[in-house]
Every structure is written in structure tokens, then in C-alpha cells.
Amino acid sequence: MAQRAPKMPTFAGQGRAMQIEGSVAVLIAVAIAGGALAVAGPTNPIGFIFMTAGVVIALAGVYRVWRGTTFQVLEERIGPNLFD
Known part of the structure; x- marks a missing residue:
């Protein structure tokens, strides 16, 4: 199986913008998971679903921050x- 080349940044400052977007996604995930714990608790199925969704969003945010750091470097x- 052939490996895909990583997508290059398309505009100046894209790396920093990706880092900010990823950080916001992580903060939203923390709010979702914290709200689920506060309202439903960890033993309620609804709370577990929202906590799982928060973890998935946080992982996507961390990946976005990592990619943004790579682009910034x-x-x-x-x-x-790079943009010519």
C-alpha cells in the first residue's frame, strides 16, 4: 500500500491557525465531558456517551494541534x- 504525502500548508499562518483551532476543540471537549459528569454522572449511560464524545473531540483537537505545530515548523x- 502506497503512503500518502502529508498535505502541505496552503497559506502563510496556517500552522498557527490549526493550533488555535485544535486548542478550541480540546476546550470544547473538556466542557462537554465536564458537563456530562456534572449533570448525568459517570454511571449514567447518557453521561458515558457524552464523555466518550468529549474524548473523541479532544483527540481530534490534539491531532490538529500536532499538525499545526508541524506546519508551523x-x-x-x-x-x-513554501507558498510560491
Whole structure:
């Protein structure tokens, strides 16, 4: 199976924007999981479902932060020639 090349940043500052979006997603996930714990508790099936959804959103946010960091390093190393 052939490996796909990672998608390159398409505009200057995309790495930083991805980091901010990922951080917001993690904060939203914490709010969802915390709200589920406060309202339903960990033993209620609804609370468990919302906590699981919060974990999935948090993982997606952490991945977005990681990709944003990678893009930001590329932008810093290559400079403006990256977008020519």
C-alpha cells in the first residue's frame, strides 16, 4: 500500500491557525465531558456517551494541534518560498 504525502500548508499562518483551532476543540471537549459528569454522572449511560464524545473531540483537537505545530515548523524552516 502506497503512503500518502502529508498535505502541505496552503497559506502563510496556517500552522498557527490549526493550533488555535485544535486548542478550541480540546476546550470544547473538556466542557462537554465536564458537563456530562456534572449533570448525568459517570454511571449514567447518557453521561458515558457524552464523555466518550468529549474524548473523541479532544483527540481530534490534539491531532490538529500536532499538525499545526508541524506546519508551523515547515513555515519557519522554508520561509516564504513554501507558498510560491
